[in-house]
Amino acid sequence: MLEDKANSWCSTVIPFLILITAATAVSTSSLDRDKEVLLNLKSFLEKQNRVNRGRYSEWNQRSSNPCDWHGIFCSPDGARVNGIDLSESKISGEIFKNFSALTALQHLDLSRNTLSSVIPDDLNRCHNLLYLNLSHNILGGELKLTGLTSLGKLDLSTNRFLGEVKLSFPAICNRLVVANLSRNNFVGRIDKYFDGCWNLQYLDLSSNKFTGNVWTGFARLVEFSVSENYVTGPVPSSTFSKNCTLRGLDLSENKFHGEFPGEISNCKNLVILNLWGNNFTGPIPSELGSISTLEGLLLGDNRFSRMIPESLLNLKKLAFLDLSKNNFGGQVQEIFGRFRQLKSLVLQGNSYTNGLHSSGIHKLKNISRLDLSYNKFSGPLPAKISQMLNLKFLILAYNQFTGAIPPEYGELSQLQALDLSFNRLTGSIPPALGNLKSLLWLMLANNSLTGEIPRELGYCSSLLWLNLANNQLSGRFPPELTNMGRNATPTFESNQQSDQMIVGPSECLVAKRLLTTDYSPFGFVYTILTRKICRSIWDRLLKGCGFFQVCVRGSPVRENLVSGYLQLSGNQLSGEVPSDIGKMQHLSVLHLGYNEFNGALPTEIGQLPLLVLNISRNKFSGQIPMEIENMKCLQNLDLSHNNFSGTFPTNFNNLNELSKFNISFNPLIAGRIPGIGQLATFEKESYLGNPRLHSPLFKLEDPTLPPSNLRDENGPKSEKRVFPAKQTEDRFWWKALLMEYGCGMVFGMVILYVSFRKVQPKWFFTKVEAMHQWKIDQSLKRNCSRGGGRIIC
Template identity: 30%
Template sequence: MFLQLIVLLLTFPFSCSLNQEGHLLYQVKLSFDDPDNVLSNWDNSDETPCNWTGVTCASQTRSVTSLDLQSFNLYGPFPASLLCRLQNLTYISFYNNNINSSLSESELGSCDSVSYLSLGQNLLTGLLPDKLADLPNLKYLDLSGNNFSGKVPECFGRFQKLEVLSLVGNLLEGTIPLELGNITSLKQLNLSYNPFLPGRVPAELGNLTNLEVLWLTDCNLYGEIPESLSQLTRLIDLDLAINGLSGRIPVGLTELTSLVQLELYNNSLSGEIPEKGWSNMKKLRLVDASMNELTGMIPNELCELPLESLNLYENRLVGEVPGSIANSPNLYELRLFKNRLTGYLPKDLGKNSPLLWIDVSQNEFVGEMPENLCANGVLEEVLMIENSLSGGIPASLGQCQTLTRVRLANNNFSGKVPARLWGLPHVSLLDLVSNSFSGEISRTIAGASNLSGLFISKNGFSGSIPEEIGFLEKLLGFTGNDNHFSGSLPTSIVKLGQLGKLDLHNNELSGELPGGVHSWKKLYELNLANNYISGNIPQEIGSLSVLNYLDLSGNQLSGNIPISLQNLRLNLLNLSYNHLSGDIPPVYAKAMYKSSFLGNPGLCGEIDGSCDGRSEAKNIGPVWLMRLILALAGIVLMIGIAWFYLRCRNFKKVKTVIDRSKWTLMSFHKLGFQESEIMDLLDEDNVIGSGSSGKVYKVVLSNGEAVAVKKLWGRSKIVSDESSDLEKGGHFQDDGFEAEVGTLGKIRHKNIVRLWCCCSTMDCKLLVYEYMPNGSLGDLLHSTKSALLIWPIRYTIAMDAAEGLSYLHHDCVPPIVHRDVKSNNILLASDFGARVADFGVARSVDPNGKGTKSMSVIAGSCGYIAPEYAYTLRVNEKSDIYSFGVVILELVTGRRPIDPEYGEKDLVKWVCTTLDQKGIDLVIDPKLNACFKDEICKVMNIGLLCTSPLPINRPSMRRVVKMLQEIGCRSQSKQVGKDGKLTPYYYEDSSDHGSVP
């Protein structure tokens, strides 16, 4: 106490008037890093701290009662020992900061007066302290969004007054303790999004008769929903989504008369929805039991409730939709897609409710579309894909100014499209594919200023395409194939500068192609096949740099093939069955393109059957010359291999015997081998990799265990291209031995490669690691074995690597920056679990230096280096985050970070450009199963966020882990959010019911 007093006196030379609580809070301030200076008024200008930011005092005693510092961007440990000395402090909130310690058992035990403790959304680690349960007045405890691990303590059942317990989004293991059922005062229990071991919903939770919120989303639960939950008569929100629950929905749940939200989506529930009892639940507003295996019919009693949202999609429901659902006065969302529902849609649907979104796609509905869907003038989305609906589109839909998406593909609709529907100002997607619509595209389409996807193929539309189409500045895709359009293409169509796809094949179009097509800078597909288009092929088509699909076959085109087409990189070229003449451009004058020019007898080239076939004799000379060159190259290669073999054999014979007595061994784990075993097996036959600083060997020990040994020789010169470090001027740099040992020797994490030991002499240094059977991610991903990496494995690798880097950035003291994150430094175990490796250039970050440190060299590898690093040489976590974003893009695309195909770009710029110009399908690795497309898009979005040019826009690694976890949860449910589009490209994919990337 005397020493503390001296410190306070030195700290406050003029603060004799500040009371003791002020001194304590000032020490709290000193314990934090406050980069935004939000605690600037915490000084000695007043007698008490009652006017300080975030501090509240009792009006009479002027004693501190509340400390609210949420979202202040504070860094540092939780100052429990100081705060618990404020005897009247009842309210503590550090929500959404960067508190990065563990919670001390001893320090927390003295906070007897605290009733509200909120430490959510921080960086806390370690176990949950048992002492928390002994705080006699604690009513509110929020530890969500941290990195707590271990089990939920059974002693938490001892809480005396606790009303809210939130542990959402941590790393908690074990199962949900039955003892939580003893906290009878509890009103909210939130345990969602934790990696618990498989377990059941504790039946004891039915004893929590005061409970209002039970949130157990994604808790790895299985088995049936216990009937005891029907005792929770005060329950308002019951959320058991994203688990493995099975069996029927308990009938007793319909006795929860206070329930407002019931969320059971993404489980394996089966059987019929309880038919009776729903009429008692007058407060029920939201029901989401989608993505289960429910059968039977939709209960009429359920539809008679004043629901706001009903989601029963992706089940096995049959029968008709009860007409009573149309009487729900608050219904704004109805999603019933992917069932086996039949009959007519309720006639008055939308008439009595503020309907926003309706999706009844992929059922067996018949009859006409309800006329009053937009009666309340707020309807935004109408999705009725793949049914047997017929009749015309109601004229009232054309007057619905709020519409944003209309998808009616694959039905039996007929008649003319209401003229006003073509020109609705907010519609971004109009999908009428595969119906029997007729008539023309109305000139009112000029008003569709937000239209980006116009898909009307496979109908009976006729007439000319109006000039007003050129007003659609945001149009990205226009498909009108298999109709009866006639006349010339409108000259205004070349004004569509954002157009990516134009498909009008199988129509009756005529006239010449319009001039000015060079403005289609983002066009990647042009298909005008099987029309009556005449004239020449415009030379300008050769300037469309992203065009990869060109089909002009089956027309009446004439003249020469423009030589400029050689500038294109086409996946498909079809000019067959026209009246073209002259020479075929040399690039295409090959047998592989023969089918591209059929039916053009005037074309000449070296393709068999064309008018200018060359004699075989003319080609004998060049062919034999090529064969001779190849033969000589083969001989030179064989001689080189033989010379190399002899040199290696001689090297083995004269290899210097290492004096083992001079080796220094440093172990970091209990070893089951001796260094002599390793040295005897450092043979060239065991080399599995090499780099600028040495070689890596696989060594199988006498006990059958394999280890990887990195052998470093002295100091190595930095090479210029693919080395781990890029140093200006070609100077010599340390081999990374000290950094590797200093880093891996002191950290332990399941996603960081384990360093067993190190051995060193004056000339040679050995690092002994755990052996990773599947090698590096980079080697596997960019090899012929990449097909082994199916999407679930790639997602797991990204998750593992992110957790490893998050540990380095947030859980190590001081934080560690890897500085060379890349796919070759992510190693894969036998189960494809990922480990971050190669810490030769890693650096600790000085926490007092605001997270940055200047370096004399640029560390990293080409294609992975953050753009700001090259000119600032500032080391911080944002550099690693950029590099990790590149790794994510590698996993999504299957491409290398740098490639000659990109030109002057790298992978990041290539992905951005390709997304913008060609769409998502040309970015995703074609080896990946399309059923994972939604999840892949979301993960790629994280990669793009991590590679943001501005470091401030990149999320922390801890946030990256959270986002990946959320995607993993959502991917199981296969949900697509209302605003879930990654890019504004749309496709005619009838299976999609959200925003279609």
């Protein structure tokens, strides 16, 4: 009996154990195959990236189980590899061509690398893939992903894909919820290829080259953006049906025209509406006032009517209002003073005149950002702005304000940016501005300010960006100024805890002005500046995160740091630069050109991690500090038009990143310019006006013949010129020939003069008048360029 039960048990359990053993063997075998594929992937990546490698190099070193490797994810039972995250892993070259061998792969993230070439056909065979992120690479070619029918999220943003989207859509729309194709080179129409994407909720097509009419089905999404394209036509009113589910709609910077339909009010959950940069006309839809959820309304750079609907005052959550560049003229509309709920008001680029008092804008207590730049406001700056105690950004640049800067602005304790540049301001800089402990930017350039730079600006512990260029400031460089920006951490920490501001196209203009396009390290940003990049830059800067790499002191090593600038060019500043300049470790740009600074340039300047140093057109003297060699990342060095003396600093040949160099018109500098190395890459213009310099590559002025007005540190000096007899004789014949030629020219001119006085040909006087006008224009341009600033004449 027991034997029968034992046999019965065996007959039941043993097959079950066999099945478990077989399943385990299959599972182990599958994981082993996955491991083999991953090791091939590791070898592939290491072969393409021999120097800078990510943590994939650690695979199989500490554990043989791929589920323990960095960036690898396995199924809950640990049987299969189902996810790979190699984002920001310093990967370059082509994409691995055998991901399809990982048959359980559902998640693949290769974003933020420098992958190039095209997407291989192999990736199309990853049929179980639910998530694919290839964003922020340099991938190109046409997009053909028809095999990825299980995808729920696709992010291809910031690449170089081209062609039309019809090669992938609607083929991959079965389960697609999120699709981000922004910042590529896609072309063609978009008005029908997403009709079958019934699960789609988020679609971003911004920053491409799409044309034709807009896809009218976008109102069933949650968020839709087609900004920065070439989409045209009117927006049909039928687009916004009763079941509109939109929370975010961005049609900005396209070619839309006509009146914007009031049926937008059917989108009861709309939070952001961005129509900036189109050709919309007619009235601003009063129906917008019924969308109680609306927080951001961007209507700038259109041709809307000047009348602001009273209904907009009903929008109790409206925090951001942008009506810039709509050709509004006259006085500011009184209604703006009643938007008490606003936190950001942008009216820049209109033609508003007179002052601000009648608008009541100064009564908006909640405003944190006020941009009234590029208008025609005149009269004194309103002191009552100091009552807007929540102000963080006050942008009044490019107007016609006159008079002094109100010292009351020093009471704006939360102010982070004050831009009063390009006005007609006079008087001195108020010392009260030194009370602004949160101030990051102070822009007072291109006014007529006088007096000395107040030492109190050194008390602005967060001040990283200071531009006082092209004024009439005098006096010395106050030593206290070297303390500016010594500790911006409290301001950055405050911004980290606050809500992120809405950033529109107008803020990109502010970013360009505050980050100055003239010099590195900011110049590169503006060749690729889209609104998304603006938002990223602003967010990182305001929170204290660097968005580009800055050199560490005395080393070519770089770190992502926030880096500032100091621009004092185009003034009448004098005296010596204080030796405390070496404390300004947060600077990457220092521009002291077009002043009257004198004395020796302090050697401590070599302690700064600068990318740009410009001290041209001053009266600096003595030896050029050899310590400048320590600025290993220096890209632009201008020492021209000074009184430097001594030996030419050949050690500057070690500045391997130097791309602009000018030491011209320092006639007391002597020595030999290296024939090889970095200094040999610059043209003759970098060395003109230095008769004591020699070059093996080109001929400069005769080094034995210094100019008669040459000065050195001991005062005027003259030298007797001695020529050999043969040279003197040759010069005599040359003189005789030149005298004969000169007499002939004079005689010819007399004959011409008499002839023209009698005949007066019209064509001649027309040409003379044109040449005269050309000279005047050239003179104006030269005057406008004085000081290296951006002057509009």
